[in-house]
Amino acid sequence: MARPKSEDKQKAILNAAIQEIAEHGVSAPTARIAKIAGVGEGSLFTYFSNKDELLNQLYLYIKEELRESMMSDYPKTESVQNRIRHAWNTYVKWGVANPQKRIVLAKLGMSNKVSEQTKTQGSEAFADIFNMISESTANGLLRNYPTSFLSAIMGSLADTTMNFIAGNPAQTEYFNNAGFEAFWSAIVNA
Amino acid sequence: MARPKSEDKQKAILNAAIQEIAEHGVSAPTARIAKIAGVGEGSLFTYFSNKDELLNQLYLYIKEELRESMMSDYPKTESVQNRIRHAWNTYVKWGVANPQKRIVLAKLGMSNKVSEQTKTQGSEAFADIFNMISESTANGLLRNYPTSFLSAIMGSLADTTMNFIAGNPAQTEYFNNAGFEAFWSAIVNA
Amino acid sequence: MARPKSEDKQKAILNAAIQEIAEHGVSAPTARIAKIAGVGEGSLFTYFSNKDELLNQLYLYIKEELRESMMSDYPKTESVQNRIRHAWNTYVKWGVANPQKRIVLAKLGMSNKVSEQTKTQGSEAFADIFNMISESTANGLLRNYPTSFLSAIMGSLADTTMNFIAGNPAQTEYFNNAGFEAFWSAIVNA
Amino acid sequence: MARPKSEDKQKAILNAAIQEIAEHGVSAPTARIAKIAGVGEGSLFTYFSNKDELLNQLYLYIKEELRESMMSDYPKTESVQNRIRHAWNTYVKWGVANPQKRIVLAKLGMSNKVSEQTKTQGSEAFADIFNMISESTANGLLRNYPTSFLSAIMGSLADTTMNFIAGNPAQTEYFNNAGFEAFWSAIVNA
DNA sequence: TATGAATGAGGATTCATTCAT
DNA sequence: CATGAATGAATCCTCATTCAT
Known part of the structure; x- marks a missing residue:
């Protein structure tokens, strides 16, 4: 049971990444992306195993x-x-x-x-x-x-x-x- | 910042930067650029006051x-x-x-x-x-x-x-x- | 913390811990131990209040x-x-x-x-x-x-x-x- | 020329590591080891390419x-x-x-x-x-x-x-x- | 002037633990 | 009671830049 992985949160992260990467480039910190997405720094990594994965998924x-x-x-x-x-x-x-x-x-x-x-x-x-x-x-x-x-x-x-x-x-x-x-x-x- | 003696070294740095940035992107470390250029990593900063300056000059x-x-x-x-x-x-x-x-x-x-x-x-x-x-x-x-x-x-x-x-x-x-x-x-x- | 129903699960966790700690040391993640034990990573903490407790019990x-x-x-x-x-x-x-x-x-x-x-x-x-x-x-x-x-x-x-x-x-x-x-x-x- | 890599500092790091590892185990943070050695966190890595290397050298x-x-x-x-x-x-x-x-x-x-x-x-x-x-x-x-x-x-x-x-x-x-x-x-x- | 050792801020990632479901 | 998503503190390591030599 537990809380199901929220599709909303995943999208929030992707959209936050768009914002940050557009402004600061691919080197935008995952911590900032998470913050803008409104999730904890660690949560980003429950949705994307690492930054590269996030980048590829974002693409x-x-x-x-x-x-x-x-x-x-x-x-x-x-x-x-x-x-x-x-x-x-x-x-x-x-x-x-x-x-x-x-x-x-x-x-x-x-x-x-x-x-x-x-x-x-x-x-x-x-x-x-x-x-x-x-x-x-x-x-x-x-x-x-x-x-x-x-x-x-x-x-x-x-x-x-x-x-x-x-x-x-x-x-x-x-x-x-x-x-x-x-x-x-x-x-x-x- | 007065123009340094060796124009060669300046070019060596620029050319090394081309190599490294082409391969590893703008985030290529200055230390590696310096090494490839054959100069000390500190020397890079006698030719370019900082990395941004190097990037702009390179452009x-x-x-x-x-x-x-x-x-x-x-x-x-x-x-x-x-x-x-x-x-x-x-x-x-x-x-x-x-x-x-x-x-x-x-x-x-x-x-x-x-x-x-x-x-x-x-x-x-x-x-x-x-x-x-x-x-x-x-x-x-x-x-x-x-x-x-x-x-x-x-x-x-x-x-x-x-x-x-x-x-x-x-x-x-x-x-x-x-x-x-x-x-x-x-x-x-x- | 009352004694939980399943004594089996407790043992499963202890045995999983043996496996993981033998291979990866005391720093083996509780999440991995739980996974090998076949229980949720949160469940481990209903059987052992924290990791230290698990380690002591395991000993x-x-x-x-x-x-x-x-x-x-x-x-x-x-x-x-x-x-x-x-x-x-x-x-x-x-x-x-x-x-x-x-x-x-x-x-x-x-x-x-x-x-x-x-x-x-x-x-x-x-x-x-x-x-x-x-x-x-x-x-x-x-x-x-x-x-x-x-x-x-x-x-x-x-x-x-x-x-x-x-x-x-x-x-x-x-x-x-x-x-x-x-x-x-x-x-x-x- | 530059500053030569100091053998003293290397030993200071090794000795600090002894202290910390004796007390807190192999998982003692490199940051703390560096601090006790009296060097910057980053300096530890000019003497040992990574923590494993430090551990092996220490042995x-x-x-x-x-x-x-x-x-x-x-x-x-x-x-x-x-x-x-x-x-x-x-x-x-x-x-x-x-x-x-x-x-x-x-x-x-x-x-x-x-x-x-x-x-x-x-x-x-x-x-x-x-x-x-x-x-x-x-x-x-x-x-x-x-x-x-x-x-x-x-x-x-x-x-x-x-x-x-x-x-x-x-x-x-x-x-x-x-x-x-x-x-x-x-x-x-x- | 040239060098590279020294540095600490910053960054990706891990993990014990909590808590919504 | 069981689960695993959520979290942020903690950790290793990188890197631009400074400065002793």
């Missing part, structure tokens, strides 16, 4: 949230361009709405604490988008680049776009459109 | 090296497209030839140890390119986006390109061309 | 088991030499058969967690042997040393003997005899 | 001191019995004079932190005594037991003797003689 946690954001109302039946646009829009929207999570994802991605396996696992969530791009390459709509390259282009241009929106929130619409325009031109078969 | 050191690589044979008199292509090529070439420096630049860029001022100062070295893009926007060759946005697009697509080359050295030529093609399509006025 | 538990081993078929009516030989044999036999318990007894004996009172209490179980030696000293069979000294000599030589048997199980018989021979010569009145 | 340090005590005026040319008596006397004398070191040696010997290799190395210092016993066995003076068994008997009886002296300092002479008498009877060929 997947954010990726999963992003996936949900992008996939919840994914228009499977629409045209490819519309679907790509939808992916772009939802990604940018999420990034703008969750600047800390975006930063943390980037910091974790750079860190050698997050394993390749975790990164791979994180990417798998986006298989739908990957497949869509893959098909569009096959049918000649997009340039004949490796799908992973096209995906990476999307990621990097969307990130750049988000950075500019973050710096100029008033021009969210403008940069979102400009970014997509550039992106689309970059990948579409001429 | 500028690498940026400067990159600038030299890109600008040494910059074809001032050629067409804009050729100059942009030259910038792209030299950037990618440098990045491929100096994977550690590229990683370090990225890690330092993410870190909150490198000040905004330093980052700004690092960008100033690329004023020529910035200006060229600026002019090309004005004369209608490029899309009418803020120059900083166009520059950022270049940076992010070039980085993406380098990542793929790093993963597939045999296809250096292919990805360099594909990346540039995408980039050029992204920015050129339709 | 007595093993001593008591040893006493039973040595006394169950104690030949009260035989000659002194035979009785001493019987004590020696049963002690060595027990130690060889229960190497972990022997180690734990030694580790607990060294530890400052086990109180003097507990140690005294543990010795009282061997009053019969003590008395026998005492009488034998009085009637001139044994050297005129304090009984406690003679007892200690027996303990240390038996321990040494067991160590050698542990290292050379094939020569159990040999070392048992050699050890007793040395012991008897050491204490008998010349 | 050898004490063994070496014991060896010096026993060997400094070892009467190589005297009769075997005299030499054995000398070894016994100097051992007991050392143990009585250094009760803490004796306890620490015992505690370290029990601990799984001290490696077998260290223990072996610690024994090698007593090769002279070992050889003497070996020869005496060969020429029939001592019982025909393995030398290591005879050595162990000496160690255990001497330890027992020291324990009694520690408990009754006024009877040092008595127990020393009684102990040796028992020991000699135990090992000499009848």
Whole structure:
């Protein structure tokens, strides 16, 4: 019986980690994360066996949230361009709405604490988008680049776009459109 | 803090820092950096007043090296497209030839140890390119986006390109061309 | 703290403690002991108010088991030499058969967690042997040393003997005899 | 140049460790050891890479001191019995004079932190005594037991003797003689 | 100026014990 | 009564920085 491991507390720790890591980097002390999460220093380790584990779980946690954001109302039946646009829009929207999570994802991605396996696992969530791009390459709509390259282009241009929106929130619409325009031109078969 | 006699030692420290930070991140101990540089761990602090200072100097050191690589044979008199292509090529070439420096630049860029001022100062070295893009926007060759946005697009697509080359050295030529093609399509006025 | 229903669980904990302490020392975590015992980590504290209490009880538990081993078929009516030989044999036999318990007894004996009172209490179980030696000293069979000294000599030589048997199980018989021979010569009145 | 690693400080740490471990066991905190040694908490780790290393070095340090005590005026040319008596006397004398070191040696010997290799190395210092016993066995003076068994008997009886002296300092002479008498009877060929 | 020993604040992690369930 | 989640004090160790040499 005993007290069951609370999912709330686990999430509180993950969210506290987001806050702290966004602000102070991957080296943010576990003690501070615990404090912000409102749990004891030791409790963090009942939910994550060690800091690395926390970092890896955090990476997947954010990726999963992003996936949900992008996939919840994914228009499977629409045209490819519309679907790509939808992916772009939802990604940018999420990034703008969750600047800390975006930063943390980037910091974790750079860190050698997050394993390749975790990164791979994180990417798998986006298989739908990957497949869509893959098909569009096959049918000649997009340039004949490796799908992973096209995906990476999307990621990097969307990130750049988000950075500019973050710096100029008033021009969210403008940069979102400009970014997509550039992106689309970059990948579409001429 | 007067400029110390040995400029060699200063560079040895910077280069050691590149090695260590590339491999172990910004948290690489100063003691290890000093050891690899072949100087005493205290000596590091006669060349850099503290670790943050070292990190900021390192950022500028690498940026400067990159600038030299890109600008040494910059074809001032050629067409804009050729100059942009030259910038792209030299950037990618440098990045491929100096994977550690590229990683370090990225890690330092993410870190909150490198000040905004330093980052700004690092960008100033690329004023020529910035200006060229600026002019090309004005004369209608490029899309009418803020120059900083166009520059950022270049940076992010070039980085993406380098990542793929790093993963597939045999296809250096292919990805360099594909990346540039995408980039050029992204920015050129339709 | 009222005597809990399950005496089995109490013993399970004591036996688990033997295992863990033999292998990892007195600092073996209560959580691990509980786990091996198959009880919740909190339950351990319903059987023993704290770790020190567990350690002290464990000391007595093993001593008591040893006493039973040595006394169950104690030949009260035989000659002194035979009785001493019987004590020696049963002690060595027990130690060889229960190497972990022997180690734990030694580790607990060294530890400052086990109180003097507990140690005294543990010795009282061997009053019969003590008395026998005492009488034998009085009637001139044994050297005129304090009984406690003679007892200690027996303990240390038996321990040494067991160590050698542990290292050379094939020569159990040999070392048992050699050890007793040395012991008897050491204490008998010349 | 810099400050040279002070041998004094190293010894201060070892001696502080003796004090603390004698009193509080192998789990004595490094911080407290450092404090008693009069050095910073961190300094301990410039002399010993970690606590285990400290423990192993401490074991050898004490063994070496014991060896010096026993060997400094070892009467190589005297009769075997005299030499054995000398070894016994100097051992007991050392143990009585250094009760803490004796306890620490015992505690370290029990601990799984001290490696077998260290223990072996610690024994090698007593090769002279070992050889003497070996020869005496060969020429029939001592019982025909393995030398290591005879050595162990000496160690255990001497330890027992020291324990009694520690408990009754006024009877040092008595127990020393009684102990040796028992020991000699135990090992000499009848 | 160069060195690396010295330092203590800081950080990850463990663990006996408590207490909600 | 049984459980194991919750806790924070305690512990080992690291590291930027200082300073004696």
